[in-house]
Amino acid sequence: MRIGELARATGTKAETIRYYEREGILPAADRTDSNYRDYSDQHLASLTFVRRARELGFSIVQVRELLALSGHEDKPCKDVDKLVQSQLAEVERKIVDLSALRSELSQMLRSCQADRIGECHIVASLAGRP
């Protein structure tokens, strides 16, 4: 598929895809006779992963690490263990925070639907209980 199709499929700007290629985040695509980039389903999966990970607040550096983990079969387990552990800890922290935020938002929604103005603890939900 060409860059425009890949862009639509992933909600990414074509410029951003070329930027990822320059930065080595996505492998370079094959080229057609007319020098257009020609992407595979592998590229689609990788780019979808990158975009989701970015939306979840991982930096480009962390995304690189995660991508590297995905091709770790040539390296000994011990080398990746620590990295996996710290990424996992970060993911779990994010889930805890998001769950707190979710329950506060849905509490607000219930109050609204009952047309009441409830107490608002939205800041406290992420700031840590007082």
Place this chain on the structure above:
Amino acid sequence: MRIGELARATGTKAETIRYYEREGILPAADRTDSNYRDYSDQHLASLTFVRRARELGFSIVQVRELLALSGHEDKPCKDVDKLVQSQLAEVERKIVDLSALRSELSQMLRSCQADRIGECHIVASLAGRP
């Protein structure tokens, strides 16, 4: 408390705190006789919230919206309902994605601890949401 203490307490650079004040994301702090910023616990809670929300992938614009929700008692419920609903939907999407990533990372960890090299589905974990 002074800016350095607040910075340490929240893992934020002092420069970033001043930047948030310029941008109106944090209310301006009181000043001491020698013109140093003097922060309250309210500031600490707000800043903690802002930093967590940023880590979770919310943009500054979204953080502003969330902060605005926290002081909505003067506005009719109907005005905030739609915003709460869409923020909630986004939070839930993030939780789903992070949960998939978590289970893939912990699977990797189990493989590593058994000193086996397991199949790696880390890209698929985020790429495969239908």
Place this chain on the structure above:
DNA sequence: ACTTGACCTTGTAATTACTACAAGGTGCAT
């Protein structure tokens, strides 16, 4: 008293991760 060093101030410049735009080539349908 004085100086060291960790703090603070404002202001400006650089960095990261895109995003937009310019100038031009490609390819297919009307």
Place this chain on the structure above:
DNA sequence: ATGCACCTTGTAGTAATTACAAGGTCAAGT
């Protein structure tokens, strides 16, 4: 064959920090 949507490279602009410069503040140690 020409309009239109697509592609190319390259450069410049934006958002959200982050770093740095030049200087003022203040508690502690000599």
